[in-house]
Amino acid sequence: MGDTLGRVDPAQALVLYQEGLAIRRKLAAQEPGNTAFQRDLSVSLERMGDTLGRVDPAQALTLYQEGLAIRRKLVAQEPGNKAFQRDLSISLNKIGDTLGRSDPAQALALYQEGLAIRRKLAVQEPGNTAFQSDLSVSLDRIGDTLGRSDPVQALALYQEGLAIRRKLAAQEPGNIEFQRDLSVSLDRMGDTLGPSDPAQALVLYHEGLAIARKLAAQEPGNIEFQTDLIVSLVRLAFAGERPEKHYSEALAILSDLNARGLLSADQSTWVPAVTAKLAEFYGSQAYEALFDKDFTGAEQRANAGLGLDARLDWIKSNLAHALMFQNRIAEADAIYLGLRGTAVQGKPWEQLIEEDFKALRDKNIQHPHMAEIEAAFRKRR
Incomplete structure (x- = not known):
């Protein structure tokens, strides 16, 4: 019952687990x-x-450590018992996950111990898909931990894990968990290759996205699959692959889940984060349109960005420029002069506008009103 209620009613699940724990003690x-x-x-x-992991990580760690001590004892008593060996590797990973941020060195040591167990089990039973899947998880854990300090080794681990997951997904194409694990591995490989081989990273992201889309369509009520799809979309957008399309789709899914109260507290912060990314994209597009002399397009892009986040004053500068070049001087001045004395992106508004004017003049894009705005700024100083 506790497992069934875990996601929908964690408080009641906890009560049931506590009751069961008392009996088992x-x-x-x-x-x-x-x-x-x-x-x-x-x-x-x-x-x-x-x-308890999210609400009381310290207590969760205490429980995991107690469980680890029991499992170490069981393995010592029956070293040939593969179920006990697997249980021990799970405990090592659980504690490693909990310690990951506070003590990465200890987390790595635990992950490596777990990996050694899982390599042995996978070799002993190469046809055991659970053991193979466990091995791929351990490879990912260590890859994640080594990601920044040793990206070459992390890549090698991810590649080994990806090979295992491709094989498992091919063996059991109807196994949703194997399919999901494969998409996760593809994303991790893409992240690692991004700086050195962006083209290959995009290939991997697209493959992962195709899997995520399929799973989300198969189980529309599965929140994990929906958030996996969001993550895949954002990865592609962040990599520069059709940002408007991918950010917009991710935001639509997020907004729907959030409106229905289906996101965790942490996931709910994704809504403003993705909104800001899409707004920034529109703002950058507006700036580029100015240099293409597409002033109507610049206005439309700026308004799209501000419609998502009206607090982004740097986008208002692009809107003001677009309006000026369309000779809508009064509307432009409401922005140019209305934001005098404020700071935007760490610099005075006046400086931002003057730098934009210089960049535009350098491309021979000018308007007589530029000098009038600069004079108004000097007069105010």
Whole structure:
């Protein structure tokens, strides 16, 4: 019941897990030599830790560590028991995840210990898809941890994990989790290759997006699949691949999920973040349109950006320029003169406008009103 309620009613799930934990503690205490009872206790501790992870990470860590101690003991008692070995690798990863930000060195050590176990299990049973999937997860964990300090090694780990996941997805095309894991690996590889091989990164992002779209369409009620799709769209947009299309689609999905209260507190912050990215794209497009002498297009782009985030005053400068070049002087002046004395992007508004005018003049794009605005700025100083 707790597993079923975990996402829809975590508070009630926690109550059920606590009740189950109390029972399993009692049974384990009554028969400390009963390995089944000990293993059950470790599972309950893990479930509790998972439920508390976001709200009380310190308590979650304590529960995970207690479970780890039990699992280390079980493995020592029965080193040939593969289920106990797998359980131990899960505990190592759980604690590594919890320590990831506060103690990355210790997290890496735990991930490496878990990887060693999973390599051994995967070699022992190459046809066991669960063991192969577990191995790919461990490779990703270490790749993530090494990403900044050793990108070459991280790439090698991601490549190994991707190869495993391609094979699993091909073996079981109907396995949704294997398909999702493959899309995650494609995205990670794309992120790692982005700086050195942007073209290949885009190929990987597109492949990952195709999978994410398919999964989101198959299970429209699965929030994880919907947010995976959002992440894939944003990755492509951020990489410069049709930003307007991809940011807009991501924002539409996000806004719908947010309106229905289906996003976590952290995910709800994605809405303003993606909105800002799309607004900034429109603002940049407006600036570029000025240099193409497409002043109507510049106005339209600037208004689109400001419609998403009216606080972006630097976009208002592009709108003012577009209006001026269309000889709508009164509208332009309302912006040019209305924002005098303010700071935009860390510099005085007047300086921003004067720098824009210089850049435009350097491309032989001029208007008589430029000098009048500059004179008005000097008079105010």
